[in-house]
Amino acid sequence: MLGIFDSGLGGLTVARALEQKFPAAGYIYYGDTARLPYGTKTPETIGRYTVAALEHLQVQGASTPVIACHTASSTLAAHPDIRDQALAAAKTDMLFDVVTPAVAAARAATREGRIGILGTAATVRSGIYETLLHDAEVTQVPASVLVGLAEEGWTSRHHAGPILKELLLPFMRARVDTVVLACTHFPLLAESIHDILGPEVALVNPGVALVETLAQHHLPLTEGPKRYFASDLPADFAERASRFLGRPVDAEQL
Ligand code: DGL
Numbered sequence: 001m002l003g004i005f006d007s008g009l010g011g012l013t014v015a016r017a018l019e020q021k022f023p024a025a026g027y028i029y030y031g032d033t034a035r036l037p038y039g040t041k042t043p044e045t046i047g048r049y050t051v052a053a054l055e056h057l058q059v060q061g062a063s064t065p066v067i068a069c070h071t072a073s074s075t076l077a078a079h080p081d082i083r084d085q086a087l088a089a090a091k092t093d094m095l096f097d098v099v100t101p102a103v104a105a106a107r108a109a110t111r112e113g114r115i116g117i118l119g120t121a122a123t124v125r126s127g128i129y130e131t132l133l134h135d136a137e138v139t140q141v142p143a144s145v146l147v148g149l150a151e152e153g154w155t156s157r158h159h160a161g162p163i164l165k166e167l168l169l170p171f172m173r174a175r176v177d178t179v180v181l182a183c184t185h186f187p188l189l190a191e192s193i194h195d196i197l198g199p200e201v202a203l204v205n206p207g208v209a210l211v212e213t214l215a216q217h218h219l220p221l222t223e224g225p226k227r228y229f230a231s232d233l234p235a236d237f238a239e240r241a242s243r244f245l246g247r248p249v250d251a252e253q254l
Contacts, residue, residue, distance in 0.1 A: 001026055001027065001028060001061055001062050001063055001064070001222065001224060002018070002025065002026075002027040002028070002062065002064050002065075002066050002214075002219075002221070003027070003028045003029075003030065003054070003057035003058070003060070003062025003063075003064065003065045003066065003090075004018070004027055004028070004029045004030070004066045004068050005029075005030050005032075005050070005053045005054065005057060005065060005066065005067055005068060005069060005072070006029075006030075006031050006032070006068045006069040006184050007031070007032050007033075007035065007036045007037060007038040007039075007049075007069050007071065007072070007184075008031045008032065008033050008036040008037075008147075008151060008185075008237075009031055009033075009150075009151055009185075009237065009240055009241065009244070010068070010069070010147070010150060010151075010183065010184030010185035010186075010188070011029065011031060011068030011069060011184045012029070012184075012241055012244050012245060013068075013184050013185075013187040013188065013205070013207045014066070014068035014098070014184060014207035014210060014211070015027065015029055015068075015226075015245070016207075016244070016245060017205070017207045017208045017210070017211045018211050018214070019226075019245075020211075021211050021215060022211075022215075022221045024223040025221035025222070025223065025224070026222060026223060026224020026225050026226060027062075027066075027224075027226055027227075028057055028060050028061065028062045028226075028227045028228075028229070029226070029227070029228045029229065030053055030056060030057050030060075030229045030230075030231075030254060031228075031229070031230045031231070031237055031251075032049060032053055032230075032231045033230045033231055033232045033233055033236075033237055034231035034232035035049050035231065036147075036151075037120070037144060037147050037148075038069060038071040038072060038120070038122065039071045039119075039120020039121055039122045039123065039144045039147060039183065040120070040121055040122065040144050041122060042122075043075045043078070043079055043082065043122070043126070046071055046072055046075045046122060047075055047076075047079065047082035047085065047086075049072075050067070050069075050072040050075065050076065050082070050086055051082070051085045051086050051089045052089075053072075054086050054089040054090040054095075055089040055090070056229070056254050057090065058089065058090050058091050058092075060227070060229070060254070062090075063092065064092065064094065064095070064096070064219060065086075065090045065092065065095040065096070066095070066096045066097075066210070066214070067086075067095060067096065067097040067098065068098060068184050068207065068210070069098075069184055070098050070099070070102075070119055070120070070123050070182050070183045070184060070206065071119075071120045071122045071123050071183070072097075073097035073098045073099045074099055074119070074122070074123045074126040074128045074129075074182075075122065075126055076095075076097060077097060077099045077100075077126070077128045077132075078126040078127060078128045078131075096210060096213060096214060096217075097210075098182075098184075098206040098207065098209075098210050099128055099129075099132070099206075100213070101206055101209035101210045101212065101213045102180050102182060102204060102206035102209055102210075103129070103132045103133060104209065104213075105180075105204045105206065105208075105209035106133065106136075106178055106180050106204050107133070107136075109177075109178045109202040109204055110136065110177055110178040110202070111177050111178075112175075112177050113135070113136045113137055114136070114137045114139070114174060114175060114176045114177055114178070115129075115133055115136045115137070115138050115139070115176060115177075115178045115179075115180065116138075116139050116140075116141065116170075116171040116174070116176035116178065116179040116180070116201075117129045117138060117139070117140040117141070117179075117180050117182050118141050118143050118146075118167075118168075118171075118179055118180065118181055118182055118183070118186055118193075119140070119141075119142065119143065119180075119182035119183050120142065120143070120144045120147065120183050121142040121144050123142075123182050123183065124140045124141070124142040125142075129180070129182070137174065137176075139170055139171055139174040139176055141167055141168070141170055141171065143167050143183070143186075145163065145167075146160070146163070146164075146167070146183070146185065146186060146189060147183065147185050149163070149189070150185035150186070150188045150189060151185065151240075153240075153243075155188045155189045155191075155192060156192065157191070157192040157195050157196075160189055160192050161192060161195075161196070164189070164192055164193060164196055165196055168193065168196055168197060171197065171201070172197070176201065177200065177201060177202065178201065178202045178203075178204060179193070179197065179201055179202070179203055179204065180204045180206065181193070181203055181204060181205055181206065182206065184207065187205045187207060190203055190205065227252070228241060228249055228250065228251040228252070229251060229252050229253070229254035230251050230252075230253065230254070231253070231254055232253075234251040234252055234253045235251070237251045238250055238251035
């Protein structure tokens with residue numbers, strides 16, 4: 001059973017991509033709403049939270065962890081010691097993160113090798129994209145401020161437009177041809193970002209790329225229930241998740 005982990009609601013963009021490809025696959029989703037945001041914290045703190053989250057998922061029966069959270073994924077990718085702790089907590093030697101598929105998708109999408117990374121402060125600070133895309137021209141923009149907007153549903157051009165216009169300026173100056181939406185929450189703002197950057201800039205949704213990776217691994221995506229847990233305010237999480245997924249969702253406290 002897959003165990004999808006995010007710091008909050010944003011990982012549902014990954015769950016939705018998974019459901020579009022494998023509608024019957026069961027999974028357990030854990031949103032660490034008590035500790036969100038992760039993106040403003042240190043690698044040590046993010047590592048500690050991630051290890052605890054994977055332990056919770058393992059206890060609930062998840063055998064294959066899927067780290068939807070970009071902040072956690074980039075922290076693990078940049079810190080092999082934290083990754084080892086995460087694997088031990090999940091009692092597995094294989095976990096899926098969003099960084100590796102995002103890098104592959106960015107390489108496939110770019111025409112001129114000018115790639116923008118829109119992530120949280122911690123994702124940008126991890127430096128993992130500059131390392132893995134060392135042969136490209138990488139422009140990074142830390143945009144933790146967008147996480148709150150996405151959590152609250154303030155994603156329209158009307159609401160988010162003025163902030164996005166400021167934030168996206170470095171991408172326009174660098175004339176990037178591809179932008180990685182390197183935070184689970186940012187695909188929720190994709191339409192507004194697309195409006196501002198224009199159709200010639202490709203947007204990479206790492207969640208979709210991750211689901212392609214899962215498909216390539218021919219995992220036994222067994223049929224089963226979809227269960228949702230949140231570490232704080234599960235009823236609130238359930239209400240937002242129901243709106244996002246377009247069907248009633250219950251969430252339990254974990
Ligand atoms: N889920 C986190 C990510 O994908 C963003 C929200 C946070 O800062 O916790 O980077």
